[in-house]
Amino acid sequence: MRQPWLEAQPDAAADDFSPRSATRTAGATAWVVGLALLVLAAGRSGAIVDAAYGLPLAPGTETLIAVAESWDSAMAALGIPDWVETVTAALGTGR
């Protein structure tokens, strides 16, 4: 049996896993992970461009920078950086 820790273990020690843990297929999990990372990439498009500028010179670096800049421009066209700036300022209150 695979993933036996998801089965009932009456006298087991405290564990994060339990028979109540909802499971999904790897395909559905890929949707969750992929979309979560997409949201992160959208909100951090400026940081991605900065990171791309910091890459060492190598074959492909120019392409990566161009992709990062295009992504950032697309996010800017949607107004996401402005939204991110507003949220950042609100969440940083009192610092």
Next chain:
Amino acid sequence: MLFPTGLFAIFFAMVFAGHWLLVRHLPALVLPFLLAANLVFYAAFSLPFCAALLGVGLWTWAIGRGVGQGRGRGLLWLGVAVVLLWLGWFKYTGFLLREASPIAVALGLPPLPVPEILLPVGISFYVFQAISYMVDVHRGDARAEGSPLKVLVYLTFFPHLAAGPIVRAGRFLPQLQAAPDRMRVPVVMGGLLILGGLAKKMLLANELATGLVDPVFRDPGAWGAADILLACYGYTIQIWLDFSGYSDMAIGLAALLGYHFTKNFDQPFRALTLSEFWRRWHISLSTWLRDYLFKPLGGSRGSEGRTRRNLLLTMLLGGIWHGAAWTFVLWGLLHGLALVVERALGGRAVPASPAGRVLRWAITFHIVVAAFVLFRAPDLATVAALAQGVWGGAPELVQDTAWTPRLLAIIALGLGLHFAPPDLRQRLEDALRPLPAPLLGLVFGLAMLAIILAAPEGVAPFIYFQF
């Protein structure tokens, strides 16, 4: 490659996709792929130490194979001694030479040269796991692997490689016998653990460190008694947030790949006794020390005197495992002595009255806080300065920057997270369970983004990376 970074997010996305594609189409390649991913992860810290890690892994496998073929205790001792010497060279050589140098000078000898030795990331953790494999094979709790691949994947698995939890061979290796079932991924639980860990580290622990704890421990003389006390309590909360946050992320990441690590923290500050604290704090280390050190020393099977000696020795060595400094020695010794005193006073029994329970909780908690001062202080002079600041320093606040409403809110939030109902995560999981996968992804993504935006700039290393 720290967990809460963009580079790690890209790395994990590639490993996640590659792993599950191989599980579906080429399951025979899952373990070679995982090993390659683990080595890429470790090479991001240091390429030469990556080769050394492989060497330790191959040694561990070879010893396990020999022990499994019935070559017995002598080979086991050799295997354990070599990996402990490996750990000792990196971790304790500098300390021992520094401490021995004044003695050499007093004897009329020249000062001893103290080499600068870089500590490989995660060495304390993978050495303990290597010992776990060799001993488990000897005890019959784990199977001696015929090929080194599974042992190498076990030792180098990236979610636990840099700072634990210490995963037992007997529990993890059976998970590698067959590829995980791709129809059963606990994604909601894994996602909540990663989110919770990220919030604990990025939002709370980092801000407590930079806003309160680090400035006070850097220069205790510049602060008043109240500031110092707040920083001591603050560090106790910070280290729980930092380390349990890392452990949560490690458990969650492994879960998304279909693997299981046991719980590493179980609301430790709820403990009414010190022995209960050690059943709730860094559980993978405390159970390792119990099973591979305390019990082989004789445990509590002999006389009361021998049990106390075993307790003291185990906690002392547990302290030394954390680092080569007198502060860690004293931290372990303090815990050992407190456990011995607790045992002698019959203190492991929980009082019946509410007042007695509150008193017992307060005593236990303050022993833990006092010990963590030793754990955090860079040297004994800082400990003395902190003590002087509390008992002999100005009672009023010398500086008021430690008491910002935001920091107090963070301490309250940290305590709230710790003392939340034990089934809170399960209830959140139940609430998120009906969401379709794309919506769940959006919820997790927005929550992660909010945590990153609210956190201070940069990512401070996890406290346990230094061990």
